[in-house]
Amino acid sequence: MASSSTVRYRVNGHPHDLVSVRDRGLAYGDGLFETIRVVNGRATLLERHLGRLGRGMSVLRIEMPLTSLRSELEAAAVELGEGLLKQIVTRGEAGRGYAMPAIAEPTRILQLLPPPEYPAAHTLKGIRLFPCATRLAHQPLLAGLKHLNRLEQVLARSEWQDSGHAEGLMCDMAGHPVEGTMSNLLLRLDGRWVTPDLRHCGVRGVMRDYLMDQLAAEGEPxxxxxxxxxxxLACDELVCCNSVFGVWPVVGLGDRKWAVGPGARRLQVFSEQVLS
Structure with missing residues (x-):
């Protein structure tokens, strides 16, 4: 087991870095993906990632057994040692037109990536959020899923280039905060943890669900x-979380400033239990 410093690719289980121009993932974003942190040869939070992928395949009506995919991911994690696995599943190849093919053979694309290089200060001292102008459209059918249509996040992330902001705040069309460009939000408000409702838009993060379960188990749903x-803006603490970096305290948004509080540190302990 050795740490990877280069990117490796597999397509349908074979070493390859090319997919067909007829693949519906390329043509229409007709597919899903998961980004999984690998620590000591272990794919962290794997069952939760597979659970979200399974929910997405059910909604998109992509038929593929998860048992074989689990085995592939577990083997790739051992091979990688430390880093990230990005698993993409598309409906596969088809002709022109939106109609789903009567018979489809899903395409599996797996990337074996080196560990991410985030500054330690993001975890220790917190981050500033950029207030993104790009809004999230409501689509309840796709809400919560990590599908391949991520143009809203691409546009939002293009709004800042400075190193003073590590993440961006995304709101829906009504101006309600929903998530970050790559993370979920939890805020400490009136003595309890609150997280934005994702029934209309946004991604239901694996780390978000894990932290919610941990808090609920301790009697704090x-x-x-x-x-x-x-x-x-009025909350006492605000954090961003995802299954790659864990938990980042938010210390600034525009003119608003927060201190890194005990609630954020508690959530970081939870995340470190599965990411270290």
Whole structure:
């Protein structure tokens, strides 16, 4: 088992870095993906990643057994040692037109990536959020899924280039905070944890679900509901989380400043239990 410093690719289980121009993932974003942190040869939070992937395949009606995919990911994690696995699943090849092919053979694309290089200060001292102008459209059918249509996030991330912001705040069309460009939000408000409702848009993050389960197990369930921007600005603590970096405390958004509080440190302990 050795740490990887180069990117490796597999397509349908074979070493390859090319896919067909007829693949519907390329043509229409007709597919899903998961980015999985690998630590000591172990694919962290794997069952949760596979669970979200399975929910997405059910909604998109992509038929593929998860048992073989699990085995491939576990073997790739051992081979990689430390880093990231990015698993993409598309509907596969088809002709022109939106109609789903009567018979489809899904395409599996696996990337074996080196570990991410985030500054340690993001975890220790916190980050500033950029207030993105790009809004998330409501589509309840796709809400929560990590599908391949991520142009809203691409446009939002293009709004800042400076190193002073590590993540961006994304709101829906009504101006309600939903998530970051690559993370979910949890805020400490009126003595309890609250996270934005994702029934209409946004990605249901694996780390978000894990942290919510950990808090619930300790008798502190997280409230999922619509959050206003005024509420977010008035909260006592704010964090971003995902399954790659864990938990980053938020210390600034525009003119608003926060201190790194005990709640954020507690969530970091939870995340480190699975990411280290």
């Amino acid at each position: 997280v409230l999922e509901r619509s959050v206003t921007l005024d509420e977010l």
